[in-house]
Amino acid sequence: MARQRRETPAEPVRQISLRHINDLFCYIAQCPAVTEMAVQQLKPEHFDQDKEPHMGLLWAVMLSVWQRVKRLPIKTIERELCDTLDDSGDTTLTPRQQQVLRDGKLLTWIFNPGCELDAEDGLILLREFLLDRAVVAPFEHAVHTGALRNDLSNLLQGFSESTERVRNIGISSLYTIFPEEWQRLTRPGSRIGVASFDRFMTEGDAPGEAYGILGPTGGGKTMSMIDISVSRAMQYLNTAPDPADPRRPVVVIASYEEPKVQMRARILARAAMINKTRLEQIEDYSALSRRGQLCDYEVELARQEGMDPMNMGGEFERLQEIGPALAGALVVLDMTGDDSAKGDGGIPELRAELMDFERRNPECRVGTVLIDYAGLMISRQLAALGKDFSEMRHYLRLIGTECKTKIGQAFNCSVWIAHQFSGEANKRSSTARMHHADAAEGKSFADGLVYCFGLGTPEEDTRLTILHCTKDRRTGNNGKRTIVQLDGAFQRIKDVSAEYCIDVSTQRIVSNRTASEFSGATHARRAPLGMMGQGAFL
Amino acid sequence: MLVRQEFVYAMQRWLVARTGRPSDYGKHPLPRWDTTSIGTSYWMRIARLCLDRRISPRRLVSALFQNWSSTRQPMPNMLLSEHVVTAARDNDKAAIKEKQQELQLQFSQLASLVAERVRLHAMSEYDATLAVLRNETLPLSALFRYCVAVRLNDRTIYRHYLRTAALQFRLNDEVFTGAWKDLLTADMRAELQLQLQGGSNG
Numbered sequence: 001m002a003r004q005r006r007e008t009p010a011e012p013v014r015q016i017s018l019r020h021i022n023d024l025f026c027y028i029a030q031c032p033a034v035t036e037m038a039v040q041q042l043k044p045e046h047f048d049q050d051k052e053p054h055m056g057l058l059w060a061v062m063l064s065v066w067q068r069v070k071r072l073p074i075k076t077i078e079r080e081l082c083d084t085l086d087d088s089g090d091t092t093l094t095p096r097q098q099q100v101l102r103d104g105k106l107l108t109w110i111f112n113p114g115c116e117l118d119a120e121d122g123l124i125l126l127r128e129f130l131l132d133r134a135v136v137a138p139f140e141h142a143v144h145t146g147a148l149r150n151d152l153s154n155l156l157q158g159f160s161e162s163t164e165r166v167r168n169i170g171i172s173s174l175y176t177i178f179p180e181e182w183q184r185l186t187r188p189g190s191r192i193g194v195a196s197f198d199r200f201m202t203e204g205d206a207p208g209e210a211y212g213i214l215g216p217t218g219g220g221k222t223m224s225m226i227d228i229s230v231s232r233a234m235q236y237l238n239t240a241p242d243p244a245d246p247r248r249p250v251v252v253i254a255s256y257e258e259p260k261v262q263m264r265a266r267i268l269a270r271a272a273m274i275n276k277t278r279l280e281q282i283e284d285y286s287a288l289s290r291r292g293q294l295c296d297y298e299v300e301l302a303r304q305e306g307m308d309p310m311n312m313g314g315e316f317e318r319l320q321e322i323g324p325a326l327a328g329a330l331v332v333l334d335m336t337g338d339d340s341a342k343g344d345g346g347i348p349e350l351r352a353e354l355m356d357f358e359r360r361n362p363e364c365r366v367g368t369v370l371i372d373y374a375g376l377m378i379s380r381q382l383a384a385l386g387k388d389f390s391e392m393r394h395y396l397r398l399i400g401t402e403c404k405t406k407i408g409q410a411f412n413c414s415v416w417i418a419h420q421f422s423g424e425a426n427k428r429s430s431t432a433r434m435h436h437a438d439a440a441e442g443k444s445f446a447d448g449l450v451y452c453f454g455l456g457t458p459e460e461d462t463r464l465t466i467l468h469c470t471k472d473r474r475t476g477n478n479g480k481r482t483i484v485q486l487d488g489a490f491q492r493i494k495d496v497s498a499e500y501c502i503d504v505s506t507q508r509i510v511s512n513r514t515a516s517e518f519s520g521a522t523h524a525r526r527a528p529l530g531m532m533g534q535g536a537f538l
Numbered sequence: 539m540l541v542r543q544e545f546v547y548a549m550q551r552w553l554v555a556r557t558g559r560p561s562d563y564g565k566h567p568l569p570r571w572d573t574t575s576i577g578t579s580y581w582m583r584i585a586r587l588c589l590d591r592r593i594s595p596r597r598l599v600s601a602l603f604q605n606w607s608s609t610r611q612p613m614p615n616m617l618l619s620e621h622v623v624t625a626a627r628d629n630d631k632a633a634i635k636e637k638q639q640e641l642q643l644q645f646s647q648l649a650s651l652v653a654e655r656v657r658l659h660a661m662s663e664y665d666a667t668l669a670v671l672r673n674e675t676l677p678l679s680a681l682f683r684y685c686v687a688v689r690l691n692d693r694t695i696y697r698h699y700l701r702t703a704a705l706q707f708r709l710n711d712e713v714f715t716g717a718w719k720d721l722l723t724a725d726m727r728a729e730l731q732l733q734l735q736g737g738s739n740g
Contacts, residue, residue, distance in 0.1 A: 193650035195643065195677045202639050231650060238653045273658065305669035307659075318658055325657065495677040 016132045021047070021055050022106070024129055026113045027122025028062070029072055034122035037169055039066050042126070046133040054097035057084065058106075074111045078104060123170030130166040135159060193231035194224075195495040196484045200469040200477045201451055205368075205414040210404040212446055212471075213418045214439055215455035216426040219465070220486045220493060221418040222258060222266070224455070225370045227493050228416060229253050230270045232368050233330035249367025249413075251330045252357065254350055256343055256376040260334040270491035271326050272318040273301065277489070288315035297489075331357070335377070344384035346377060346395070347402050354411055366411040373418040374399050375440055393442035400448030419445055421454070430459045431507050436470045446471045458486050464500060464509045467493070483509055541584045542572070544599045545614055552603055552612070571614050584617045593626045594712055597633070601626035630713070637710070637717035644682045651676060664690070671695050681706040681714070684730075685721045704733040 027034040028042075044063070047056030061081045062072055069076070081101055085093075093101075100106050139159055142148040148155055189206035191198045198204065205211060215221035233251045241248065255263050269276035274288070275297055282288060289295050291314050294302070302309040313321065333353055335343035342349065354366050371377060378395045382388070396419070403415040420426075425438035434454035439445035446452040452471035458464065463486040469477045483501070485494040503510045546564030553561035567573070571580050588595050602622050606612050616622060648670060655666035670676060671683045672695060684703035687696035707714055707722075707730045714722060 191643070191646040191650075193646065195647050198643050198646060202642070234654055234657065235650070237657070271658075304673045304675055305655075306672040307669060313659055321660055322658055494675075498677060498679070 016129055018052060018055075020125065020129065021052060022110070024122070024125050025055070025058070025110045027117055027119070027125060029074075029111050030113070030117045031119040031122045033119040034126060035066070035072065037123060038126055039063060041130055041134075041166065041169065043134075046130070048133075049092065053092045054101050057081075057093070058101060060084075074107060078107055081107075120170060127166060127169040130169065131163070134166060135162045138162075190235070192228050193235055194227050194493060196467050196482055196493050197224075197228065197453065199482055199495065200453070200472060200475070200480065202475050205416075205451075207412045207414055208404065208409045209450045210400050210408055210415040210417060210448060212400065212436065212449045212452040213416065213455070214421050214434070214436060214445070214453065214470075215418070216421050216457045219421075219426075219458055220455045220484075221420070222255075222372050223486055223488070223491050224453075224493055225253060225372045225416065225418055226263075226266050226270050226491045229330055229368070229370050230267060230326070230491075233326055234271075236329045236367060237325055245365065247365040248328070248363055250328075250357075250361075250364045251368045251370070252333060252354065252366055253330070253370045253372060254333040254335050254353070254377075255372050256335045256380065257372055259336045259338045260332050263332045263334075266491050267326075267330065267332070268319065268323065269489070272315070272322045273490055274315045274318065275489045276491060278315065285316060285319070288319065290314040290316050333357075337380070343377070344380045346381035347399070347406055350377075351406050351410065354407065358411075366413045368414050368416070369403075369407055369411070370416040371403070371418065373420065374445070375420050393444070396439070396442030397444040397447050400446065402448075404448050417449075426457065428457055429507060430456050430465045430509060431502050432456060434466075434468045434470065450474065455484075459509060462509070463488065464496065466502075466509075541588065541595045541599075541617075542581045544595045545617070548599045548603045549611070552606070556609075580614050580618075584614065587618060587623070591623055591627075593623065593630070597626045597629050598622065601629050604629075633710070633713045634717045637713050640679075641682070641718055641721065644678055647676075647678060648682075648686070668692055668695065679703075679706060681718075681722075685718070685726060688726055689721075700729075700733055704730040707731075708734055 028038045029035075042059065044056040044060040047053065047059065049056065058081065061084055062077055065076050065080060066072060085098060085101060139148075142155055187203065187206050189201075189204040191204040192201070213221060213224050215224070229251045236249045236251065253263065253267075258266075265279040266276060268274060269279055275295070278288075278295070289298060291312070292310055294309055294312065294314055298312065298314065299309045302312045333342075333350075334340070335350070335353075337343040342353070345352070350369075350371070354369065358365060374396065375392075378392055378399070379389065382392060382395070399417060403417055407413065408415045420440045421434065421438050422440045425434060428434070434456055436446040436452045436454060437443040438454070449471060450473045451469065454468040454470050456466040456468065465484060465486065466481045467484045468481045469479070472478050482495060483497045485496045487494050500509050500511055502508070503514075542564070549563045550561045553559075553563055573579065584598070585595070587593075588598060598617055602612055602617055602625075605625060648667070651670045652663060652666045655661060655669055656663055659666070659669075661669070667686070667690065671678070671687055671690075671692070680699040680702035684696050684699040687699065707727070711727075711731075715727065
């Protein structure tokens with residue numbers, strides 16, 4: 001006859017009671033998987049000596065029987081339990097507790113609970129019990145007795161190891177390749193809104209993934225980050241909240257290089273289309289242009305879009321329109337260490353900052369994280385740890401995977417990581433082929449990244465350069481490139497592949513018109529550039 | 539003849555990439571290929587193959603050159619081989635997919651640019667879309683601008699881009715017809731073709 005299945009709490013047990021302990025013994029007695037795990041992890045001293053010493057004694061007896069016969073026969077346990085009680089004359093047990101052990105009702109119930117037990121529930125109960133008794137209780141004891149203050153690092157190390165041992169109980173990494181019901185592979189990606197990157201990332205970026213951008217010194221890394229972050233923040237502002245998670249997504253830029261004041265100016269230059277130089281020079285908002293008194297560059301912007309310059313809002317109006325809204329969708333983490341000691345803790349510190357952000361702003365969630373830039377973050381972490389800089393390559397190799405698991409998957413967000421090219425790659429021409437193996441301090445920077453991009457050295461006068469897609473796990477765009485222009489005034493990466501091509505003779509980026517004038521036929525001098533060669537935007 | 543012209547352009551590109559110098563290949567008659575002592579010339583046979591197998595000459599020629607790894611020059615009679623025809627058919631599918639992706643990319647760019655302007659200048663979506671279409675510095679193709687302007691019924695903008703859009707359409711008319719069929723209606727295609735035949739800017 002099929003027995004009724006035992007009802008166990010689906011939620012983790014927060015407060016361990018005697019009832020939970022009795023249930024745990026049932027699972028240990030009935031489910032071999034729980035028994036195996038319990039004999040490895042559970043110790044008699046984990047039971048409270050004031051409230052439940054009898055259960056500790058029972059477990060000690062069961063453990064000793066298991067070690068001898070590798071199973072748990074009820075009669076043997078019952079006999080040994082009575083012998084132990086008679087021999088020891090244990091005074092720590094109350095008469096009631098001694099009676100509970102002697103009369104055999106508890107043991108009978110443990111070995112025959114009258115319902116069906118699921119080993120998975122038992123493992124969860126064991127995990128919660130051990131977390132409470134082997135991790136939390138000793139920690140609280142150490143805090144109360146002051147032991148934590150005297151030997152902080154060793155105790156923390158011990159607690160960390162205990163937690164690692166306990167927290168994976170009941171969680172298996174083995175999965176069948178042929179499940180009863182097929183789970184659809186979903187990847188909720190969306191385009192980031194920056195044409196030069198979207199050209200390669202046809203499905204956009206997705207939560208739980210990491211992406212890399214490599215660039216030469218002063219070659220558009222931070223600009224790319226700002227362009228992506230503002231574009232993404234604007235999308236968040238214009239998107240209805242997800243019913244499954246109504247918290248507002250926010251873009252977080254962790255800046256290890258530029259302090260918040262400079263980042264602020266660059267972000268607002270991009271978002272409000274205000275010349276960056278103007279923002280850097282003004283003393284206060286009153287110096288910004290107003291409607292009807294536009295600067296020359298603003299008149300040109302209005303003319304390009306067929307707008308009446310007299311009606312277009314000036315710098316002040318644009319800033320007022322976009323600034324407050326953007327402030328709720330994009331934040332800067334100043335990790336430069338300029339006005340705090342932050343920035344030398346690497347990824348664990350960044351993860352803690354993000355957790356702190358979500359805790360302080362319960363209506364927000366981290367949607368996209370951008371790290372500017374990895375080399376600086378790791379070198380400062382190494383300096384703080386007193387480690388040799390030659391270890392940097394090991395940290396760089398892991399950064400993609402670490403960002404993916406510890407930030408991307410933990411916060412269900414996408415992560416963008418900027419990094420520099422090596423000194424040798426910095427010296428190359430604007431049209432030279434770049435690869436992620438040319439990253440500074442480590443050839444394996446792209447490990448764990450879904451996409452990796454490389455910006456070539458920009459030409460000094462025109463700021464034109466090539467954006468290379470050096471790694472693409474999805475659409476097979478590896479090795480393809482496009483021509484971009486770094487627009488420093490408005491902090492944009494402009495896609496100009498429709499207007500420029502590479503002259504094969506001079507290996508320079510030239511406008512299509514120039515190429516036509518010199519060769520008589522544009523197509524005759526263009527180098528094949530992967531997708532650019534098709535003239536995607538013509 | 540279209541087939542010869544396509545082959546000559548492709549060969550010039552190949553020679554320039556290989557030697558770094560401009561080439562005048564095809565400027566003068568090609569003795570072996572342009573004239574023949576026996577029956578039909580190779581160009582005619584290739585043209586017939588294109589008609590029979592419904593492949594555009596450009597795709598056929600590009601299929602030959604893109605997989606050519608030898609240091610020797612490719613020859614026109616190679617266009618008749620079956621594996622080049624198969625590669626050309628695969629290229630057609632790839633080109634349609636590429637144009638579909640390009641269309642999606644331009645739509646997402648338009649949406650992104652319009653949303654920015656709506657917020658920045660406190661304007662309506664319609665006005666913001668027209669502002670984006672007018673701005674020639676933004677990375678949107680003339681054909682795309684033309685199609686959207688026609689849909690929005692803005693005569694000034696679509697007439698402005700009509701000529702360039704017609705040229706773009708002509709370069710890849712079969713691919714655009716397949717890939718942009720939801721945006722590029724039959725009326726638009728007819729107007730674009732008429733524009734080039736008439737040679738007028740309206």
